[in-house]
Amino acid sequence: MPSPTVWERQTYWDRFRARHHRRTLLPRHVLIIGTINRRLIGQEGPGIEMAATPRRQPTLDEVAERAGVSRSAASRVINKAPHVSRATRDAVEKAIKEMGYLPNRTARALATQQTGIVALAVPHDNPELFADPFFAQVIVGVSAALEETDLHLLLCLASSGRGRARLTNLLRTRGVDGIMLMALHGDDPLTDIVARAGLPTVYVGRPLHTEPRWFVDSDNLGGARLATEHLIRLGRTRIATITGQLSTDAGEARYRGYREAMIIAGLTPHGTAEGDFTEDCGAAAMRALLDSHPDLDAVFAASDNLAAGALRALAEAGRSVPADVAVVGFDNLGVAERTDPPLTTVHQSVQDLGKEAARMLVAVIAGQQPASIILPTRLVRRGSA
Amino acid sequence: MPSPTVWERQTYWDRFRARHHRRTLLPRHVLIIGTINRRLIGQEGPGIEMAATPRRQPTLDEVAERAGVSRSAASRVINKAPHVSRATRDAVEKAIKEMGYLPNRTARALATQQTGIVALAVPHDNPELFADPFFAQVIVGVSAALEETDLHLLLCLASSGRGRARLTNLLRTRGVDGIMLMALHGDDPLTDIVARAGLPTVYVGRPLHTEPRWFVDSDNLGGARLATEHLIRLGRTRIATITGQLSTDAGEARYRGYREAMIIAGLTPHGTAEGDFTEDCGAAAMRALLDSHPDLDAVFAASDNLAAGALRALAEAGRSVPADVAVVGFDNLGVAERTDPPLTTVHQSVQDLGKEAARMLVAVIAGQQPASIILPTRLVRRGSA
DNA sequence: GCCAAAACTGGAAGCGCTTCCAGAGTTTTC
DNA sequence: GAAAACTCTGGAAGCGCTTCCAGTTTTGGC
Numbered sequence: 001m002p003s004p005t006v007w008e009r010q011t012y013w014d015r016f017r018a019r020h021h022r023r024t025l026l027p028r029h030v031l032i033i034g035t036i037n038r039r040l041i042g043q044e045g046p047g048i049e050m051a052a053t054p055r056r057q058p059t060l061d062e063v064a065e066r067a068g069v070s071r072s073a074a075s076r077v078i079n080k081a082p083h084v085s086r087a088t089r090d091a092v093e094k095a096i097k098e099m100g101y102l103p104n105r106t107a108r109a110l111a112t113q114q115t116g117i118v119a120l121a122v123p124h125d126n127p128e129l130f131a132d133p134f135f136a137q138v139i140v141g142v143s144a145a146l147e148e149t150d151l152h153l154l155l156c157l158a159s160s161g162r163g164r165a166r167l168t169n170l171l172r173t174r175g176v177d178g179i180m181l182m183a184l185h186g187d188d189p190l191t192d193i194v195a196r197a198g199l200p201t202v203y204v205g206r207p208l209h210t211e212p213r214w215f216v217d218s219d220n221l222g223g224a225r226l227a228t229e230h231l232i233r234l235g236r237t238r239i240a241t242i243t244g245q246l247s248t249d250a251g252e253a254r255y256r257g258y259r260e261a262m263i264i265a266g267l268t269p270h271g272t273a274e275g276d277f278t279e280d281c282g283a284a285a286m287r288a289l290l291d292s293h294p295d296l297d298a299v300f301a302a303s304d305n306l307a308a309g310a311l312r313a314l315a316e317a318g319r320s321v322p323a324d325v326a327v328v329g330f331d332n333l334g335v336a337e338r339t340d341p342p343l344t345t346v347h348q349s350v351q352d353l354g355k356e357a358a359r360m361l362v363a364v365i366a367g368q369q370p371a372s373i374i375l376p377t378r379l380v381r382r383g384s385a
Numbered sequence: 386m387p388s389p390t391v392w393e394r395q396t397y398w399d400r401f402r403a404r405h406h407r408r409t410l411l412p413r414h415v416l417i418i419g420t421i422n423r424r425l426i427g428q429e430g431p432g433i434e435m436a437a438t439p440r441r442q443p444t445l446d447e448v449a450e451r452a453g454v455s456r457s458a459a460s461r462v463i464n465k466a467p468h469v470s471r472a473t474r475d476a477v478e479k480a481i482k483e484m485g486y487l488p489n490r491t492a493r494a495l496a497t498q499q500t501g502i503v504a505l506a507v508p509h510d511n512p513e514l515f516a517d518p519f520f521a522q523v524i525v526g527v528s529a530a531l532e533e534t535d536l537h538l539l540l541c542l543a544s545s546g547r548g549r550a551r552l553t554n555l556l557r558t559r560g561v562d563g564i565m566l567m568a569l570h571g572d573d574p575l576t577d578i579v580a581r582a583g584l585p586t587v588y589v590g591r592p593l594h595t596e597p598r599w600f601v602d603s604d605n606l607g608g609a610r611l612a613t614e615h616l617i618r619l620g621r622t623r624i625a626t627i628t629g630q631l632s633t634d635a636g637e638a639r640y641r642g643y644r645e646a647m648i649i650a651g652l653t654p655h656g657t658a659e660g661d662f663t664e665d666c667g668a669a670a671m672r673a674l675l676d677s678h679p680d681l682d683a684v685f686a687a688s689d690n691l692a693a694g695a696l697r698a699l700a701e702a703g704r705s706v707p708a709d710v711a712v713v714g715f716d717n718l719g720v721a722e723r724t725d726p727p728l729t730t731v732h733q734s735v736q737d738l739g740k741e742a743a744r745m746l747v748a749v750i751a752g753q754q755p756a757s758i759i760l761p762t763r764l765v766r767r768g769s770a
Numbered sequence: 771g772c773c774a775a776a777a778c779t780g781g782a783a784g785c786g787c788t789t790c791c792a793g794a795g796t797t798t799t800c
Numbered sequence: 801g802a803a804a805a806c807t808c809t810g811g812a813a814g815c816g817c818t819t820c821c822a823g824t825t826t827t828g829g830c
Contacts, residue, residue, distance in 0.1 A: 059786055079788080084808075105555075110817085153540050154502070166535070
C-alpha cells in the first residue's frame with residue numbers, strides 16, 4: 001500500500017475508493033496517487049508474486065517524440081499512408097524498432113471502428129455435439145483462412161439463454177466486425193439475433209427454409225443423390241434411408257436427394273427412419289427399419305455416425321454387409337474408415353467449408369459482394385457398398 | 386455517391402481520398418462529407434444490397450442528454466457505482482431502455498485497459514491433431530466457465546510461424562486480458578512468447594520440465610499407476626507399455642507412473658515402445674512389442690487411440706484380449722467405448738480441465754493468487770482388462 | 771438551527787489511436 | 801515567371817467511454 005502520507009491530504013474520496021476499489025474496472029496493480037501518474041507499477045508487497053509484468057508498451061506519442069516528428073506523421077508511417085518523406089519514414093521506423101513499439105489494438109479499434117475480430121457462433125445444445133469432428137474441421141478451416149488476414153477468431157458456444165444473451169450483447173456492443181453462424185435448426189433464435197445486429201454475416205450451412213444473403217454449404221442434395229444412385233447402380237432396389245434431423249437443412253436436403261434419385265430411377269423409397277446424426281440413433285433406426293422392411297437390401301444413412309450405428313445393428317441382426325445389405329454414409333470425417341467394414345460414404349470437405357466462409361466474411365466486411373458457395377461432394381468407395 | 390455539389394468545394398484532398406479510400410480502415414458505408422457528420426448511412430445505390438445496416442448505436446452522451454444529466458452521472462449508473470441519486474438513476478435507466486443503449490465495448494476497453502477477451506492458444510502442428518476430441522472438450526469446459534463471466538473466448542491455432550507471429554502480436558498489442566495455453570512439447574517457442582508478453586497465463590497441462598506459476602493438469606502419473614496396478618492385480622507380470630511422446634509432460638508422466646507401479650510391485654518393465662498418441666502408431670508399436678517380447682501378457686497404452694491401435698494389432702496377431710493380453714488405455718474420450726472389446730481405461734475429465742483453467746485465469750486477471758490444480762483420474766473397467 | 775460529514779453532480783482530463791485540414795514548401799505547366 | 805498542382809507536415813478534433821475532483825446539496829447529530 002502507498003504510504004499514509006500520500007493519502008492524508010484526501011479524506012472522503014480515499015475512503016470511498018478504498019471500499020470501492022475492488023469493484024472498479026481498474027487495471028491490476030494500479031494504485032491511484034494524485035492525478036499526475038495514474039499508473040504505479042511494481043507496488044507489490046513482499047512475497048506476492050506478480051500476476052504479470054505490465055511494463056508499459058510505448059505509445060505512438062512517445063515514438064513520435066523520439067523520432068522528432070508529430071504524432072500524425074508517425075501514424076502515417078505506421079499505416080503506410082502516402083505523403084511521408086523518406087526522412088520522416090526512416091526516423092519513425094528507427095524509433096519504432098528501438099522502442100519495440102506496437103500500436104495498441106484497442107485504441108486503433110476505437111478510432112477505426114473495426115475490432116479486427118470475427119466471431120464463429122456454434123449453437124451447441126449439448127457438449128457432446130460440439131465434440132463432433134465437424135466443428136473442429138470448420139474451425140481449422142476458418143483459422144487457416146484468417147491466418148492470411150489480421151483478423152482474429154472469437155468462438156461463441158451459444159447454447160443456453162445465457163450464451164445467447166452474451167452473443168447478442170457482443171454483437172450489439174460492436175465487439176466484432178462480423179460473424180459466421182454454424183448450421184442451425186429450423187427456428188433457431190440465433191438467426192434473428194444476428195440479423196438484428198446488422199453485422200456482416202456468413203452462414204456455414206444454410207438454416208432451414210431460408211437462404212441467407214451469404215452462405216457456404218456442401219452440396220448435400222447432390223451428395224445424397226450420388227450415394228443413392230451408387231446403390232441403385234449396384235442393383236439394389238429395396239433401398240431404405242436413415243435421415244438426419246429433418247429440422248436442419250442438411251438433414252432435409254439429404255433426404256430430398258435420396259428421394260429424387262429413387263424417383264428418377266423409378267423406384268419407391270423402401271423405408272425411412274428419422275435420426276439425429278448420432279450413432280446410437282442410427283442403430284435404433286436400423287432396427288426399426290429391419291422390423292418394418294425386413295427385405296431391404298440397401299441403406300443410405302445421412303451421416304457416418306448414423307451409418308456406423310446401422311452397421312452395428314445389422315451385425316447384431318446377422319445381416320452381412322455389403323452382401324445382404326449395402327450401406328452408404330455421408331461426411332467422411334474419420335469414422336468412416338474405422339467401421340467394419342469400412343464405410344462407403346459421401347465426402348464433404350468441411351475444412352473448405354470453414355475456409356470459404358472465412359474468406360467470404362472477410363470480403364463482406366471489406367464491402368464487397370461475394371457470391372455464396374456450394375461445395376461439391378464426392379463418393380468415396382470402401383467396403384460397405 | 387454524394388452529389389457533386391458536396392464535393393466541389395474540395396479539390397486535392399478529395400481526389401486523394403478517392404484513390405486512397407479503399408486502403409484506409411474506414412468503416413464500410415462511410416463517406417466523408419465535411420467535418421460535422423462523418424457518418425452517412427444508407428447511401429447505397431439502387432440494386433446494391435447493404436452488407437449490413439449500421440444504424441448507429443446511441444452513445445453515452447446521447448443517453449445522458451436525454452436523461453438530462455451529465456455523462457459522468459450516466460456512466461455511474463451503468464457501472465453501478467455509488468453516489469447516484471434515485472432520481473438520476475431512474476432517469477438514466479429510462480433513457481437507456483428507450484434508446485436501447487449498450488455501452489461500446491471498444492471504448493470501454495480503451496478506458497479501462499481491459500478488453501474482456503481471453504485467448505486459448507492451441508499449438509496444433511497439424512489439423513488432424515486439432516480434430517482430437519480432447520481440444521473440443523477443453524473448449525466446452527472453458528466456454529462453460531466463461532459463460533459465468535463477461536469474458537469472451539478468442540481461439541488461436543498457433544502452429545506455423547505466421548500463427549505464432551499473430552499470437553505474439555495479439556499479446557503485445559494488449560488484444561486480450563489473459564491467455565490459456567494448451568499442453569506443449571518440450572521446447573515450444575510459445576512458452577517464451579507468452580512469458581515475454583507478461584500477461585496472466587494459465588497452462589492447460591504442464592509443459593515438459595517446467596512448472597508454470599499457474600496450471601491445471603490431470604493426474605497423469607497417478608492415473609498411469611492406477612492402470613498399471615490394475616493389470617498387476619489381475620495377476621499379469623509381463624506388462625509392456627506404449628508411451629505417448631516423451632517430449633510432452635503427459636507422455637512422460639504416464640510413462641513414469643507405469644514404471645513406478647512396476648517397481649513398487651517388484652516387477653521389471655517388459656517392453657516399451659514410444660508412440661505419438663495416434664491409433665496407427667499404437668498398432669505399429671504393438672507389433673514391435675510383440676516382436677521383441679512375444680510373451681507379454683498385458684499392455685498399458687498411454688492413450689485410448691494408442692490402445693485402439695494396439696487392439697487392432699493384437700487381433701491381427703491372433704492374440705485374444707483380455708485372455709492372452711490385457712490392455713488398459715488412458716483418456717476415456719469416446720473411443721474407449723467403441724473398441725472391440727471395449728477398453729478399460731483411465732478417465733480424465735477434460736471438460737473440467739478447461740473449466741478450471743478458465744476459472745483460474747479469471748482469478749489471476751482479478752489479481753488473485755489461485756492455487757494450481759491437479760485433477761484426479763480414475764479407472765474405468767470395461768472389457769479389455 | 772447550526773455545523774460537520776456524507777452524498778451527489780458535472781466539467782474536464784484522460785485511454786492511444788486515426789484522420790481532417792490549413793499552411794508551408796516544392797515541383798510542374800504553359 | 802506566375803499560376804497551378806502537388807507533397808509534406810503538425811495541430812486539433814475526434815472515436816466512446818471511465819475516472820478524478822472541486823464544488824454543491826443533503827443529511828444527521830446535538
